[in-house]
Structures are given as C-alpha cells and as structure tokens.
Amino acid sequence: MQHTIARLKDAKMTHILRIQSAALKAVHDYMYDSGVVQGMPVILSPETDPLNHPHFDASVDYYGQRLHLTKSMILHKQLSLLNGGFDKIYVMSPNVRLEQGELGQTGRHLFEFTQVDIELKEKTKTEFIGLVDGMIKNVFEFVMRECAADLDALGRKLTVPSLPLKVYESEELRSEYGDDFETIASAREADPFWVLNFPREFYDREDKQTRGYYHNYDIFWPEGYGEALSGGEREWEHDEIVRKMRERGTRMDAFETYLDVAKQGLIPRTVGGGLGIERMVRYLTGQKHVRDVTLFPRVPGERIDF
Numbered sequence: 001m002q003h004t005i006a007r008l009k010d011a012k013m014t015h016i017l018r019i020q021s022a023a024l025k026a027v028h029d030y031m032y033d034s035g036v037v038q039g040m041p042v043i044l045s046p047e048t049d050p051l052n053h054p055h056f057d058a059s060v061d062y063y064g065q066r067l068h069l070t071k072s073m074i075l076h077k078q079l080s081l082l083n084g085g086f087d088k089i090y091v092m093s094p095n096v097r098l099e100q101g102e103l104g105q106t107g108r109h110l111f112e113f114t115q116v117d118i119e120l121k122e123k124t125k126t127e128f129i130g131l132v133d134g135m136i137k138n139v140f141e142f143v144m145r146e147c148a149a150d151l152d153a154l155g156r157k158l159t160v161p162s163l164p165l166k167v168y169e170s171e172e173l174r175s176e177y178g179d180d181f182e183t184i185a186s187a188r189e190a191d192p193f194w195v196l197n198f199p200r201e202f203y204d205r206e207d208k209q210t211r212g213y214y215h216n217y218d219i220f221w222p223e224g225y226g227e228a229l230s231g232g233e234r235e236w237e238h239d240e241i242v243r244k245m246r247e248r249g250t251r252m253d254a255f256e257t258y259l260d261v262a263k264q265g266l267i268p269r270t271v272g273g274g275l276g277i278e279r280m281v282r283y284l285t286g287q288k289h290v291r292d293v294t295l296f297p298r299v300p301g302e303r304i305d306f
C-alpha cells in the first residue's frame with residue numbers, strides 16, 4: 001500500500017497526467033478533424049481477439065454465457081464498419097490481457113491498458129500510415145506547446161518527428177540487425193518509425209500470392225522505447241480466415257458470429273491498428289516503465305494492492 005500512496009502523492013505524476021491529457025486532446029481533435037467517428041469501448045463479449053501468444057484466461061460466466069474481457073476490439077471495430085454512413089472509427093479501448101509474469105520486466109507491458117484503436121474502410125495501409133503519421137505529429141506539437149513546463153520539470157526534451165515517418169520492411173531490418181532487430185532499430189532511430197510485415201494474427205491479411213508476407217505493420221518509438229502500435233490490412237474472405245484459424249489452432253466455436261458474418265461475405269475490407277496510450281505517455285515523458293505513468297498500474301506477475 002505504501003507504494004501506491006507514494007505514487008499517488010508524487011508530484012511527478014501531476015506533470016505526467018498533464019502531458020497525457022494534452023496528448024489525448026490532440027488525438028481526439030485530430031480524429032474529429034479527420035472525420036473519424038468515436039465509438040464506445042466494449043468490455044465483455046463472447047468473441048474477442050484470440051491473441052496469438054501464451055496468456056491466461058480472463059472470462060466470466062454470465063447467465064450461462066461465457067464472456068471474455070476484451071483483449072482488443074479488433075473484431076468489433078471491423079464489424080462496426082458494416083454501417084454505410086461512416087467509413088472511419090476509433091475507440092479509446094481498455095484491454096485486459098493476463099500476460100505471463102516475465103513481461104512485467106519489459107517496461108512496456110501492463111495486463112490492463114488502453115489503446116487508441118482505429119479502423120478505416122476501403123483504405124490501404126499507405127492511407128492508414130498517412131493518417132497516423134499526422135496524428136503523431138499533432139500530438140508532439142500540441143504537447144510541446146502546451147506542456148513545456150511539465151516536460152522541463154521531468155527533464156524531457158522532445159523534437160517533432162519529420163514526416164513521413166520512415167518505413168522499413170521487417171526482413172530488411174532482420175538481415176541488418178538479426179532477430180533482435182526491434183530493440184536495436186528502436187535504440188538507433190531518432191524518430192518513431194514503421195516496420196512492415198509481421199506474421200501474426202488470423203485477421204491480419206496475408207498476401208495470397210506470396211504466402212508468408214503479411215500486409216501489416218508496427219510503429220516503434222525511438223530511444224529504445226520499442227513497440228508503439230500494431231495493425232494491418234485485414235482478411236475479409238471466410239475461407240482465408242478459417243484456414244488461418246486452423247493453422248493457429250484457434251477454437252472456431254469462440255467466433256460464431258464473426259464467422260457467420262464472414263460466411264455471408266459481409267466482413268468489410270478494412271485497415272487499422274491500435275496505439276498503446278501508456279506506451280505513448282511513457283515515451284513522451286521519458287519514463288522507464290509504463291507503471292511510472294499509470295495511477296493504478298497492473299504489471300504482469302505483480303500483486304495489485306488497490
């Protein structure tokens with residue numbers, strides 16, 4: 001409990017929260033000006049992102065139905081674009097991912113966090129990259145203008161990234177730096193940068209001609225801060241989705257409605273991604289761990305006292 005009290009009383013937290021507020025205002029204003037409508041978060045659902053990596057179950061039984069805490073709103077974002085009246089949506093989406101304890105050390109993981117989750121209909125990854133480049137620039141400009149005193153108090157110097165942010169192929173970085181290319185490139189770059197093609201989830205579109213090439217991407221923060229956003233163009237064809245679920249051993253009965261919509265050929269063709277808010281604030285404020293920018297941090301493997 002003493003840790004929690006000390007963190008809540010820490011003057012540093014005031015600067016961090018002011019910077020976070022400015023960053024979030026810049027995100028909302030940019031989205032509004034770009035015609036992206038805001039949806040509300042889903043917290044419990046029979047269907048959620050399966051996450052293609054080991055983690056613990058976080059679900060409850062409610063009136064005989066198994067409901068999962070949201071791991072990401074990917075599937076809901078996609079289906080929300082069935083509406084013909086808008087073609088861009090974002091959600092400030094809380095996610096619960098009961099990660100294994102080792103991830104508590106990365107500085108980037110909380111088992112409860114929030115992402116700005118964005119999805120665009122009938123757009124390409126190039127258009128998504130352009131939109132997010134602009135959002136990041138807007139955040140830096142606004143935070144640097146509004147929060148100069150807070151940044152000073154934290155001893156943090158920022159520079160507005162030059163656009164377009166650099167884009168690398170993951171293979172290109174792997175051949176230059178080896179398997180740990182994410183860490184090495186993040187430590188070497190001066191501005192945030194994009195990396196394309198990470199074989200990952202069933203919903204990220206795999207190239208039909210060049211099997212194994214994924215039309216997806218991550219953004220990395222520089223100075224060794226690591227992953228900031230992940231996303232991609234999405235699969236929309238039922239048979240491709242089923243094939244990839246089988247490859248990953250995904251339980252198809254946990255995606256009944258999604259697969260039903262896919263079978264009817266109704267999954268919209270979309271592209272999107274989610275940017276971790278705590279990770280962005282950690283970078284902007286120059287803190288060591290996402291726990292340092294969070295009032296009530298949930299760090300993998302650690303007991304929560306409040």
Ligand code: ASN
Nearest residue numbers: 072230231232272273274
């Ligand atoms: N938000 C991510 C996306 O849009 C998914 C995730 O967080 N796993 O691709």
